[in-house]
Amino acid sequence: AILGKVVRVGCSKVGKTSLIMSLVSEEFPDEVPLRAEEITIPADVTPERVPTHIVDYSGRTICGIFDPLLSLSLLQANVICIVYSVNNKKSIEKVTSHWIPLINDRTDKDSRLPLILVGNKSDLVEHSSMETILPIMNQYSEIETCVECSAKNLKNISELFYYAQKAVLHPTGPLYCPEEKEMKSSCVKALTRIFKISDLDNDGILNDNELNFFQRTCFNMPLAPQALEDVKNVVRRNMTDGVKDNGLTLKGFLFLHTLFIQRGRHETTWTVLRRFGYDDDLELTQEYLFPLLKIPPDCTTELNHNAYLFLQSVFDKHDKDRDCALSPDELKDLFKVFPYMPWGPDVNNTVCTNEQGWITYQGYLSQWTLTTYLDVQRCLEYLGYLGYSIIHEQESQAAAITVTRNKRIDLQKKQTQRNVFRCNILGARGSGKSGFLQAFLGRNLARQRRIREEHKSYYAISTAYVYGQEKYLLLHEVLPDFDFLSEADLACDVVCLVYDISNPRSFEYCAKAYKKYFMDSKTPCMIIATKSDLHEVRQHYSLSPLDFCRKHKLHPPQPFTCNTADAPNKDIYTKLTTMAMYPHAKLCCMCACNRCTFCICQNLLNCELLRSVRTKLYGAVLNRHMTQTDLKNSTFWLRASVGATVFAVLGFAMYKALLKQR
Numbered sequence: 001a002i003l004g005k006v007v008r009v010g011c012s013k014v015g016k017t018s019l020i021m022s023l024v025s026e027e028f029p030d031e032v033p034l035r036a037e038e039i040t041i042p043a044d045v046t047p048e049r050v051p052t053h054i055v056d057y058s059g060r061t062i063c064g065i066f067d068p069l070l071s072l073s074l075l076q077a078n079v080i081c082i083v084y085s086v087n088n089k090k091s092i093e094k095v096t097s098h099w100i101p102l103i104n105d106r107t108d109k110d111s112r113l114p115l116i117l118v119g120n121k122s123d124l125v126e127h128s129s130m131e132t133i134l135p136i137m138n139q140y141s142e143i144e145t146c147v148e149c150s151a152k153n154l155k156n157i158s159e160l161f162y163y164a165q166k167a168v169l170h171p172t173g174p175l176y177c178p179e180e181k182e183m184k185s186s187c188v189k190a191l192t193r194i195f196k197i198s199d200l201d202n203d204g205i206l207n208d209n210e211l212n213f214f215q216r217t218c219f220n221m222p223l224a225p226q227a228l229e230d231v232k233n234v235v236r237r238n239m240t241d242g243v244k245d246n247g248l249t250l251k252g253f254l255f256l257h258t259l260f261i262q263r264g265r266h267e268t269t270w271t272v273l274r275r276f277g278y279d280d281d282l283e284l285t286q287e288y289l290f291p292l293l294k295i296p297p298d299c300t301t302e303l304n305h306n307a308y309l310f311l312q313s314v315f316d317k318h319d320k321d322r323d324c325a326l327s328p329d330e331l332k333d334l335f336k337v338f339p340y341m342p343w344g345p346d347v348n349n350t351v352c353t354n355e356q357g358w359i360t361y362q363g364y365l366s367q368w369t370l371t372t373y374l375d376v377q378r379c380l381e382y383l384g385y386l387g388y389s390i391i392h393e394q395e396s397q398a399a400a401i402t403v404t405r406n407k408r409i410d411l412q413k414k415q416t417q418r419n420v421f422r423c424n425i426l427g428a429r430g431s432g433k434s435g436f437l438q439a440f441l442g443r444n445l446a447r448q449r450r451i452r453e454e455h456k457s458y459y460a461i462s463t464a465y466v467y468g469q470e471k472y473l474l475l476h477e478v479l480p481d482f483d484f485l486s487e488a489d490l491a492c493d494v495v496c497l498v499y500d501i502s503n504p505r506s507f508e509y510c511a512k513a514y515k516k517y518f519m520d521s522k523t524p525c526m527i528i529a530t531k532s533d534l535h536e537v538r539q540h541y542s543l544s545p546l547d548f549c550r551k552h553k554l555h556p557p558q559p560f561t562c563n564t565a566d567a568p569n570k571d572i573y574t575k576l577t578t579m580a581m582y583p584h585a586k587l588c589c590m591c592a593c594n595r596c597t598f599c600i601c602q603n604l605l606n607c608e609l610l611r612s613v614r615t616k617l618y619g620a621v622l623n624r625h626m627t628q629t630d631l632k633n634s635t636f637w638l639r640a641s642v643g644a645t646v647f648a649v650l651g652f653a654m655y656k657a658l659l660k661q662r
């Protein structure tokens with residue numbers, strides 16, 4: 001890849017073309033063409049070890065005539081070298097009277113191009129031109145440096161291109177304002193974010209461990225203890241509040257980088273900025289924020305263990321009062337490394353909060369889980385702002401994401417390794433969908449009434465335990481537009497059809513939605529009879545809800561209410577999570593007793609028929625051996641042991657047979 005374009009301008013006969021020819025051939029050319037062709041200098045020729053595209057310009061074509069080729073070259077340039085002859089005062093005067101005004105007139109006013117003054121033919125004089133050039137450099141802040149060289153004896157030729165490349169790689173303009181003698185606000189903002197990310201304990205100070213981690217992250221090597229002290233002593237000598245408790249404060253951190261820039265060590269600051277994802281305009285690059293992540297169809301995205309550990313450390317870092325919740329100020333402090341506030345007030349109605357309405361630790365992780373599941377690109381962006389790849393020393397934040405296997409494979413194997421399951425809630429208007437969502441977050445009807453309409457959320461996410469395993473259940477309220485349900489409305493792991501038992505026309509929507517969209521699908525469905533604290537009325541539909549469920553082999557309608565004194569009961573959400581995890585389990589698939597709950601909770605011991613069979617079998621074996629009184633005690637216990645073994649084998653065989661039928 002070509003690093004950038006270096007355009008060389010200057011009056012005729014100052015040696016522009018000779019400088020290029022000498023660099024390429026490493027000897028002074030006998031014959032110099034009017035203008036050198038555009039060339040690419042390979043990486044191994046120059047000290048910076050990067051390729052450079054060089055454009056020559058012939059001063060003989062000026063003659064006061066507008067040159068469109070020159071204008072185009074200037075617009076495409078990354079750095080411009082203005083060449084003058086050290087033994088020609090007129091060419092020096094042309095630098096300020098012609099070339100700098102011309103460049104400023106034909107380039108973008110907002111993007112300041114770095115300029116390098118090149119004094120050629122130093123072999124022809126014994127004195128230096130620097131006394132004349134220094135006032136010019138002080139007058140024009142866009143001039144990066146001045147180099148005196150000789151194309152004839154190859155003096156400073158490589159150094160010239162080194163400075164040109166350095167001006168491209170490490171420009172001063174975006175970092176520093178020479179007139180104000182201070183860093184620009186965009187640079188201060190970027191370095192402040194870097195400081196906050198590196199401040200791992202959020203105490204406002206970079207201690208020795210944090211400084212060494214920062215040093216290794218940016219420069220691949222730690223600082224020796226004495227070097228650390230030397231750095232802090234430099235800050236102490238120049239400001240009073242740059243070092244606190246033997247650590248570097250934000251002011252001290254910014255002062256050091258100002259000092260680097262003022263001393264011409266721009267590359268130090270640029271190395272830090274680029275390591276933390278910034279481009280030449282001090283914006284985070286698209287490659288940094290949105291690394292490549294391939295997601296096959298029918299697969300979902302989840303955070304992995306390392307990502308949760310990182311997010312936990314971020315939470316602990318900002319939960320200063322250790323109450324396992326983030327106050328508005330703590331949340332604002334957490335998101336200071338973001339260019340905008342990513343979470344709005346609706347998030348507080350999407351996840352669990354404490355009595356004060358602050359997002360709890362569980363709610364915090366739940367929101368990250370929701371973002372990863374619904375919009376993984378946004379999750380990658382957020383992790384980039386927090387510096388995940390830097391803190392965890394990963395190539396990118398894509399390492400924080402697990403892409404689950406295709407859902408069809410889970411159905412074939414009848415098992416899943418996923419941790420996040422989506423439940424879509426459908427129902428007519430006023431059926432209690434929103435209340436069902438908020439009840440999952442532990443909010444009864446009284447608390448729900450305090451939610452402002454503009455802060456309402458159509459999602460709710462929290463954890464549920466299935467067989468002792470913590471899983472995330474994501475509830476999504478689907479707008480009741482029966483004729484226009486999109487693929488996103490239908491794509492889920494379990495469907496919840498909600499109707500109001502006190503509204504005679506409420507169930508009809510559920511019945512029609514099931515028959516149109518879910519009757520022939522493999523997505524498990526559950527019907528919820530909400531507002532069960534109210535008087536139940538007869539539904540205006542050809543079948544009652546219970547008969548409808550029996551006809552279509554669904555679970556009986558599950559009564560639910562959120563009009564409770566305390567937090568609503570959450571058993572129904574555990575059942576939904578289990579159905580999502582085991583969609584192949586059907587109603588009464590283990591027996592015909594119509595009373596077992598295997599299909600809901602997957603608890604084999606809850607099957608009443610199987611329990612009764614087991615009890616009778618054990619009793620028969622035991623009674624048979626106890627009635628044989630002629631046997632001695634030793635024989636009795638031996639046979640009893642054999643009987644118990646037979647029972648165990650028969651029980652296991654029956655269990656396997658029933659599983660096979662299922």
